[in-house]
Amino acid sequence: MSTATTSPGFHLVGRLLDPASRADPYPTYARFRDLGPVWIEEMSALVVPGYRDCETLLRDPRLSAERHHYFDAARERDPFPPDAPASVRQPWFLSMDPPDHTRLRRLVSGAFTARTVARMEPYVTRLVDDLLDRACERDTFDVVSGLAYSLPVTVICHLLGVPEEDERLFRDWSAQLTRQLDGFSFPGDEDLWAGGVVELHRYVNELVAERRRSPRRDDLISELLAARDGGDVLSHDELVSTIVLLLVAGHETTVNLIANAVLALLRHPAHLAALRADPGTAAAVVEEILRYDPPVQLTARIAREDLTVGAAQAPAGALVILLLAAAHRDPAANPDPDRFDPRRDQVRHLGFSAGPHFCLGAPLARLEGRVALAAFARRVREPRLVADPPPYREHINLRGVGELLVEHGAR
Numbered sequence: 001m002s003t004a005t006t007s008p009g010f011h012l013v014g015r016l017l018d019p020a021s022r023a024d025p026y027p028t029y030a031r032f033r034d035l036g037p038v039w040i041e042e043m044s045a046l047v048v049p050g051y052r053d054c055e056t057l058l059r060d061p062r063l064s065a066e067r068h069h070y071f072d073a074a075r076e077r078d079p080f081p082p083d084a085p086a087s088v089r090q091p092w093f094l095s096m097d098p099p100d101h102t103r104l105r106r107l108v109s110g111a112f113t114a115r116t117v118a119r120m121e122p123y124v125t126r127l128v129d130d131l132l133d134r135a136c137e138r139d140t141f142d143v144v145s146g147l148a149y150s151l152p153v154t155v156i157c158h159l160l161g162v163p164e165e166d167e168r169l170f171r172d173w174s175a176q177l178t179r180q181l182d183g184f185s186f187p188g189d190e191d192l193w194a195g196g197v198v199e200l201h202r203y204v205n206e207l208v209a210e211r212r213r214s215p216r217r218d219d220l221i222s223e224l225l226a227a228r229d230g231g232d233v234l235s236h237d238e239l240v241s242t243i244v245l246l247l248v249a250g251h252e253t254t255v256n257l258i259a260n261a262v263l264a265l266l267r268h269p270a271h272l273a274a275l276r277a278d279p280g281t282a283a284a285v286v287e288e289i290l291r292y293d294p295p296v297q298l299t300a301r302i303a304r305e306d307l308t309v310g311a312a313q314a315p316a317g318a319l320v321i322l323l324l325a326a327a328h329r330d331p332a333a334n335p336d337p338d339r340f341d342p343r344r345d346q347v348r349h350l351g352f353s354a355g356p357h358f359c360l361g362a363p364l365a366r367l368e369g370r371v372a373l374a375a376f377a378r379r380v381r382e383p384r385l386v387a388d389p390p391p392y393r394e395h396i397n398l399r400g401v402g403e404l405l406v407e408h409g410a411r
């Protein structure tokens with residue numbers, strides 16, 4: 001991409017999309033902060049890199065979360081086959097505005113409150129211990145496949161009531177499906193992605209039919225079905241789409257939380273030693289990684305009306321890209337922001353967003369991250385990174401490594 005013919009903002013977007021900057025996009029984010037809020041004509045998008053602006057805009061009702069229209073319009077053809085279940089076209093409540101967003105979010109929020117999630121701690125601890133038992137049998141193991149990948153998918157399947165033997169299906173689909181969370185990378189695998197979406201929707205449609213035939217008392221799908229049948233507040237497609245959202249939104253993000261944190265700890269052995277000495281500090285490590293190297297790097301909204309942010313303007317209908325990972329390293333929000341330091345007095349981050357779409361699964365993600373990191377520090381002795389930097393996945397908004405090989409000494 002030539003700098004002579006493109007605007008500075010578009011040039012920086014090109015850099016972010018370049019696989020060569022995947023290992024360290026933070027210098028590019030710093031350049032975005034130098035530019036301030038910037039209108040990028042080539043994308044009809046406003047890019048916002050500062051903390052205060054991002055936080056304010058996430059709560060601003062002049063912005064809509066219905067961004068799927070923007071990405072659907074960019075498609076040349078309908079990616080789904082004619083016999084795909086109708087639910088594939090039902091937007092997630094992540095991409096809805098009130099009142100539908102409020103109605104759908106309320107139906108599932110009870111399952112994710114801090115109190116409900118706290119009851120899951122013994123179960124999560126058992127899972128982590130089992131995974132580490134197996135991983136540590138080998139002198140070298142992959143933190144992604146051995147720990148980070150399995151934990152969130154097992155937990156969310158358990159919560160929803162997906163039979164254990166079907167969990168492996170989600171591993172296969174996950175890579176294709178996270179594409180739905182990443183409208184920016186356009187890796188050119190539309191058919192693969194659409195195929196994964198259709199298969200998952202068929203599976204969830206069947207699962208719902210099965211639960212309707214034989215309801216259980218202890219899973220979220222049965223609860224949602226009861227809510228639907230009781231008050232007719234949830235259409236069938238909304239029900240399926242909400243289940244798919246829960247399966248997808250909580251998976252790759254939590255994998256990346258754990259793997260990004262292990263990577264930062266291995267690069268900062270003093271903080272790993274501090275965690276080993278005091279497992280109670282794991283919660284602080286989780287908050288700092290959500291700031292320092294967040295699993296969700298950016299999110300987007302659509303301007304409902306003409307907007308002015310700083311010196312930049314965007315017309316109604318424009319895409320507004322909020323660079324959360326750049327905002328976290330805004331020195332006005334966090335002093336000495338490029339330093340990984342779980343002992344900060346105050347950590348300001350938007351790693352779970354802010355406003356009406358604040359991550360519903362935050363208590364669960366925090367619990368899984370805290371338990372996994374404390375156990376890793378306690379159980380894995382003298383860990384060493386095999387490759388630094390490790391290979392990164394291709395996503396631009398979901399940041400995480402594909403593999404994180406660790407050599408270790410005695411258990």
Ligand code: HEM
Pocket residue numbers: 093094095105156245246247249250251253254257295296299300350351352353354356357358359360361362364365
């Ligand atoms: C929304 C991050 C784990 C379920 C979000 C958003 C972010 C986020 C940034 C808002 C996006 C926006 O404003 O556009 C994360 C991170 C996680 C994580 C970093 C792990 C570290 C989970 C888990 C679940 C979950 C474990 C549930 C199983 C959701 C749902 C929404 C959401 C349902 C939509 C909320 C709404 O639109 O009202 N998450 N998430 N997330 N997350 Fe998470």
